[in-house]
Structures are given as structure tokens and as C-alpha cells.
Amino acid sequence: MCGIAGKLVDGLGARVEPGLVHRMTAALEHRGPDAQGVWTDGGIGLGSRRLAVIDLSDRAAQPMANEDGAIRLVFNGEIYNFRELRVELEARGHRFRSDSDTETIIHLYEDEGAGCVRRLDGMFAFALWDARTRSLLLARDRLGQKPLFYWHDGHSLVFGSEPKALLQDDTVPAEPDLEAIHHYLTYGYVPSPWSAFRNMRKLAPAHYLVARAGQVEITRYWSLSYGSKREESEATLIEELDHLLGQAVERRLMADVPVGALLSGGLDSSAVVALMRRATNGPIRTFSIGFDEPAYDERRFARSVATEFGTEHHELTVRPDAATLLPQLVYHYNEPFADSSALPAWCLSEMASRQVTVALSGDGGDESFLGYDRYAASILAAKLDRVPRPLRRLAARGAGWLVSGSARSTTTRLRRFVSALATDPVRRYGRWLSVTLDEQKQELYTRDFARQSRGMGGAGDQGDNSSLRLLEQRWAESDATSDVEKLAHTDIVMYLPDDLLVKMDIASMAHSLEVRSPLLDHHVVEFAARLPVSMKLRGRTS
Structure with a gap:
């Protein structure tokens, strides 16, 4: 590296x-x-x-x-x-x-x-x-x-x-x-x-x-295809996935320096640690961070995984005083970056770098195997598209009366979901992911900035909204036939490389730590793309 x-x-x-x-x-x-x-x-x-x-x-x-x-x-x-x-x-x-x-x-x-x-x-x-x-x-x-x-x-x-x-x-x-x-x-x-x-x-x-x-x-030189869905039995496909993931992990253990794992306790990083244990009888060091706020602290799951697979486990609690690190993050991230998990990623990388030079992570699993809530929401929204548009518009306007709580609160998620029901799938996805909504930009942008940035104008003038056109372009690039897989593909070509992977690359390399992601092995990603949606997402379970 x-x-x-x-x-x-x-x-x-x-x-x-x-x-x-x-x-x-x-x-x-x-x-x-x-x-x-x-x-x-x-x-x-x-x-x-x-x-x-x-x-x-x-x-x-x-x-x-x-x-x-x-x-x-x-x-x-x-x-x-x-x-x-x-x-x-x-x-x-x-x-x-x-x-x-x-x-x-x-x-x-x-x-x-x-x-x-x-x-x-x-x-x-x-x-x-x-x-x-x-x-x-x-x-x-x-x-x-x-x-x-x-x-x-x-x-x-x-x-x-x-x-x-x-x-x-x-x-x-x-x-x-x-x-x-x-x-x-x-x-x-x-x-x-x-x-x-x-x-x-x-x-x-x-x-x-x-x-x-x-x-x-x-x-x-490469593009991801969702065509030619696999038709073998679920048992056969599970066996093939197990082989691909095992091979991906084994290859990423190759190093002449100490190797560990970033363990959140979620399914993806836990699977990586399990496969590391299957590949080696040697010591495995795992690293987790947590918070004093119970709603955001998942260390108990990480501890269970570490105990199950006999790892040498290390933890760090990120507290409000970590905000003093922000000037360092501003320097290293090079450009505006609003992912709040950049700070925990920084602290996790700093801790891991003290003991290992390489660490495996679970990044990439949600995008390939439909793990985000928005994928289930997309399927539900597609069903609600059968409702006459005037009724969906009425529901969207009524969403404004819902009181927003924290970003993870049920009312906040419901408000964002309902407010986008009257739009087409691309605009719906854009509204779900937008950190600044169109109406907020109308208040923020001057007409000159809107013109120079190719963003929307003020006073309700939609102008030349280049962010929407970018999203439409990425959506159209996919050969997927379902909205949920088009959404996942857009995540893979936009959100994954420009947010999640930037976050981890900058945080880890600022501490001279190499992070490897077995779930981003392109053989695994290609395999997942060809699985039927029904094998990746059932109700809200991925």
C-alpha cells in the first residue's frame, strides 16, 4: 500500500x-x-x-x-x-x-x-x-x-x-x-x-x-451485470458463495506483516472473522469501537463473535471529546465530507494501527446483498405505486406534519419514506439519500451560485439540477430490471466508492493501516448481482 x-x-x-x-x-x-x-x-x-x-x-x-x-x-x-x-x-x-x-x-x-x-x-x-x-x-x-x-x-x-x-x-x-x-x-x-x-x-x-x-x-474496462439470474437451488448457491467468500478472505490474509480485523459485530464483519478463523489456527486480533449511548453501541455483539472464534479482542469507547480530532480529519479528507461515521472510523483505525499493519473489514456486503433498509423500502414503495398518484401526493404533503426525531427514529424514517411516494423511483431514491433537500437549497442558493454550480435556481425554479441528472445517469447505466437492484447498483457505483470507501481509505491510511475488504472481491460482487432478489431480500430480512 x-x-x-x-x-x-x-x-x-x-x-x-x-x-x-x-x-x-x-x-x-x-x-x-x-x-x-x-x-x-x-x-x-x-x-x-x-x-x-x-x-x-x-x-x-x-x-x-x-x-x-x-x-x-x-x-x-x-x-x-x-x-x-x-x-x-x-x-x-x-x-x-x-x-x-x-x-x-x-x-x-x-x-x-x-x-x-x-x-x-x-x-x-x-x-x-x-x-x-x-x-x-x-x-x-x-x-x-x-x-x-x-x-x-x-x-x-x-x-x-x-x-x-x-x-x-x-x-x-x-x-x-x-x-x-x-x-x-x-x-x-x-x-x-x-x-x-x-x-x-x-x-x-x-x-x-x-x-x-x-x-x-x-x-x-469493467461493469457489473445483473442479467442471467442463477437458477440453481438455494443450497447449491450457498455452497458456492461460501467457497467464494472463503477464497476472498484467504487471499486477503496474504502479507509479510501482522493482519487483524475490524469487527463491528454486524453480520458482514462477523462473517469475515469466522472465515479468518477457518483459514488459520494462528492468533487473530480484532478491533471494535463503541459509544456510551446504548442505542449506538454494538460492542456486545462484537464481544460475542470474538469469544466464539477465540480472537484477541480490543475495544475503544468514542466519547464527545473526540470532536477535538476534527481539524485533523479536515486536513486528511481533502474535500467536504459529511459522513458522521468518519470520526469513529478514524478512532478505530488509530487503535488498530498500533498492533497491525493490515486489517480486514466487512465493507461492501450491504450493497451486494441488499442489507440497507432502503432496499426493503424500495420494494414497498413499488407496491404503493399502484395507488393513484393524487392520493400519494396527498400522503407526501401530510408527511410534513410528522415530527422528526433523531436520524434513526421511526418518525424520521417514516417521514422521509412517505414524502417521496409521489415521485418516480430515481427521484425517490435521491430524496431518501439527500442530506439537503431541494426546498432547502432554494433558500440557501443565490441565483448566481445556482447558475455556476448547475444546481437548481431559487424561488421554485428547478433549473439545471446536475445532481438529479447524475443520479439518472447512474441509474440508467444498470442492466437490472428491478428498481431495487437499480438502486443497489447506484449505491455500488456512487455511495460505496465516493462515501464509504473514501471514509475508510482516508481514516486508515492517515494511520498507515491497510484495510482489505473480502466482500468487495469482484467475484463475490458479480455472484451476488446474479442472485434472484428473492434470495437476497425477504421482507425486511436480507
Whole structure:
């Protein structure tokens, strides 16, 4: 796991100063405290901060080159099938100088070019310079577990794991992107491909970018399909899922450093710990956080799981004085981020990092296996769509009389559910997830901000609501035939990579902790997408 950064400048006599790349990588030191590497050659510069996890020797140092130096790579993440790929590449005549997964990418690229990303099973973001074609390849994993930002003006391309690295370059403006702010006020996070900074973009999950001669071409290399539903018996499918999850956990235990688990006590993280115990007889360290408020404290479930599987369990109570950490979170999260669980995630990562370098988590299970309440709500709302629209509008207006309580209260959830009944499924989903509703934005936005942000105008003028159009676009990208699976797909391509995975990546890497998520193994995600809805959700039980 690392932090990566670099710059490409086109034109004769172009030069990237080594000092710039050093400053960019220094801004990412928290992501990789073990080593720094910088390489420049004319108009190209690559930098890396290394968190050593596999092959701790200097042979795995980055930037890494092939035998003749024509290909250079900086890489953040883990490739879980690199050993199988290595055997295949050695059979083709490739020779390896390290035991790292980084070198596997280089040799695979030599044979297969940019399309090699389709062969990689893992979480990754990397930059590869090919001197033979004078091209720079940027790539990001299928589900967006590892971040990658870039800025391009037609002459220069600057990239890095976090915006703070790019902003070390004076040519990258530290100016807000107003459309991104509009999206943030809608969702509580900045969705891909936007960033909070003008003209700085996130490379979207499952995409790669090739920069050559001042031009940039972006290609999607993977998409999730909900078609061709599996028809085998439930027992057969359960057995297959058990095999896939077991394999995913085993692969994520691969490391040359201590490995533990983040255990919330919920079904997903508990299943991961159970599979870890099945895979190893060695000690397992688990980490949980809790609160003094009983309604939010689930440590009793985590303790039960830890006892059942004989783990070395560690706990931390997060109290109100944790708010003093907020300035650190503001610095590390780089852009506006409204997920309140970022603070507990920070505290959990800090605790775990004192004892392990790698931790497995249960992230990703709810999106694939329909675990959120909104999925059951979507099915119920679809049934209520049979009620005449005027009656649904009347019910929606009446929802305003319901008194809101806490975010988890029954009245708050009921009010949000009923208020969206008169809309179509996309708008309904948007209203359920919006942290700032349209009518609130009408009071907040000036007409000038609404115009510049492509958000809605004031005084009831809906204007050009780019947040709604983004949601409609993501919804339409799915080949699912049911609203509930379209909703889940939208979560997988928006909410998961731009909120949940950002939260965990930033919180963990701020403490030099690598978090791996077996439930985000793309084989597991693809399997879940092909299961009938009836096998994933029955009533309110997922």
C-alpha cells in the first residue's frame, strides 16, 4: 500500500523538477512511512511513498522499472492473484527480481498493454510510464477501493492519491468547483468524477486513462451485470458463495506483516472473522469501537463473535471529546465530507494501527446483498405505486406534519419514506439519500451560485439540477430490471466508492493501516448481482 504522485508535461524541452515530485510525495507520507521513491526523466516524473506489506526488501521499492528501464510504475494497493499471474508470466519467459505484486503488473503490461488491468484481481490505483510510446497509463480498481485524482490542462497532467499532493504544483489551482459543492450539499460527499477543486477530477472506478501527446483518453474496462439470474437451488448457491467468500478472505490474509480485523459485530464483519478463523489456527486480533449511548453501541455483539472464534479482542469507547480530532480529519479528507461515521472510523483505525499493519473489514456486503433498509423500502414503495398518484401526493404533503426525531427514529424514517411516494423511483431514491433537500437549497442558493454550480435556481425554479441528472445517469447505466437492484447498483457505483470507501481509505491510511475488504472481491460482487432478489431480500430480512 502506498501513496503515489507524479506529473507529465508535453513538448520539446519539457522538464519535471525532482523537487516538485519530492514535495508531492512528502504530502502523502502518512500513506507510506516506510520509504520514498522519486524518478524523473525530462517531462515525466513519478513518486511513491511506500507502506511495506508484501516483500519488505528494497527489491520491491518504487518507482519500479522493467529490465531496460522503458517502463516505470508507481502502484498503490494489493493484487491478490499476482502469484498465479507470475507463474503464467514466468512460463512466457519473464524473469522476476522481487517477490512483489508491483513487478507482476509491469510484466503483464509488457505482454498485454493497458488491457492488463482486466486481469488484475485486487484493489489498486497505479501510474505506468511507457517510454516506447511516450504515454502515461493511470488505472483504478473495479470498485474504487483505492483513490486517484488527476488534473489536465492540455499541456500538463498532474496526478496523485490525494488532492494535497496535486496542490503542491503551483499550476494546479486551489479553487473550489461549485458544481462539486452542489453535489456535496445533495449527497454529503463529492461523487466521481468531480473533486472539490476546479478542473481536478477523480478517475472513476473500473476506468483507465491514457495520456499521450497532450491528449487524454478514458476507457471503462469493467461493469457489473445483473442479467442471467442463477437458477440453481438455494443450497447449491450457498455452497458456492461460501467457497467464494472463503477464497476472498484467504487471499486477503496474504502479507509479510501482522493482519487483524475490524469487527463491528454486524453480520458482514462477523462473517469475515469466522472465515479468518477457518483459514488459520494462528492468533487473530480484532478491533471494535463503541459509544456510551446504548442505542449506538454494538460492542456486545462484537464481544460475542470474538469469544466464539477465540480472537484477541480490543475495544475503544468514542466519547464527545473526540470532536477535538476534527481539524485533523479536515486536513486528511481533502474535500467536504459529511459522513458522521468518519470520526469513529478514524478512532478505530488509530487503535488498530498500533498492533497491525493490515486489517480486514466487512465493507461492501450491504450493497451486494441488499442489507440497507432502503432496499426493503424500495420494494414497498413499488407496491404503493399502484395507488393513484393524487392520493400519494396527498400522503407526501401530510408527511410534513410528522415530527422528526433523531436520524434513526421511526418518525424520521417514516417521514422521509412517505414524502417521496409521489415521485418516480430515481427521484425517490435521491430524496431518501439527500442530506439537503431541494426546498432547502432554494433558500440557501443565490441565483448566481445556482447558475455556476448547475444546481437548481431559487424561488421554485428547478433549473439545471446536475445532481438529479447524475443520479439518472447512474441509474440508467444498470442492466437490472428491478428498481431495487437499480438502486443497489447506484449505491455500488456512487455511495460505496465516493462515501464509504473514501471514509475508510482516508481514516486508515492517515494511520498507515491497510484495510482489505473480502466482500468487495469482484467475484463475490458479480455472484451476488446474479442472485434472484428473492434470495437476497425477504421482507425486511436480507
